[in-house]
């Protein structure tokens with residue numbers, strides 16, 4: 435119901451009479467008024483002028499499925515919970531019991547948010563937590579590339595909605611002003627026939643006041659979560675289609691342009707910790723280090739930059 439009202443107002447970009455809005459949505463004027471009131475309570479800015487009707491300024495901030503869908507062009511299912519344990523877990527559970535091909539699970543709070551390496555992801559109310567479920571027909575060794583594609587696309591979405599430039603700390607941290615604004619956790623199920631599904635989750639710090647040590651390391655954006663979620667979803671699925679057709683290569687120039695790593699770095703990889711001079715990324719998304727005059731490549735792991743203990 436609210437999807438139709440919001441879409442109509444969004445597309446009109448002008449005043450729409452209450453009569454027309456109500457008729458379009460198939461509700462009474464009184465019911466329409468209640469929906470508009472509820473959306474305003476969720477952060478929407480809707481002007482109303484007697485005799486002219488209603489004009490949408492900003493959609494509700496709460497990223498409900500029907501609001502996000504009104505702003506999204508991608509063809510994918512959208513699910514929303516005010517609060518959940520973990521959107522990655524929700525997506526994985528749905529993947530097991532349904533044949534859903536493309537979906538995004540969104541929540542405004544997580545009680546058991548998961549970070550990389552078994553860490554937890556602090557997920558207070560008011561943030562934006564999203565997990566994308568896809569079923570790519572790719573070799574298992576190409577799955578990490580999806581995280582890099584997603585990093586690029588989420589940077590673009592953040593920039594579009596916040597007007598601040600975003601960088602990537604390989605493979606999955608999104609930085610604004612040198613601080614972590616978002617993190618990505620990709621999980622996949624590999625069966626006998628290859629990749630069954632991939633869940634790519636992103637947690638974005640929104641309107642959070644960090645205190646103490648975290649204040650130095652974490653960044654929080656102030657932006658409308660419905661718009662950000664829709665932008666992130668459209669960019670992700672657009673990137674996903676390119677990834678399926680052409681692989682990771684087309685994303686690597688942009689990935690390199692957004693790279694935040696330089697100088698001496700330690701790669702924490704399944705092979706152990708190794709320190710060397712950062713020497714770039716190859717087209718498969720592997721990080722290259724120069725160690726004792728030799729170039730070494732690492733396909734998985736994470737990077738510790740000098741003096742930034744929080745991500746290690």
Ligand code: BTN
Nearest residue numbers: 520522547548549550617635637
């Ligand atoms: C990291 O930087 O360690 C990755 C953090 C990933 C957090 C997101 S929030 C949405 C999705 N659900 C989870 O439980 N984790 C990811």
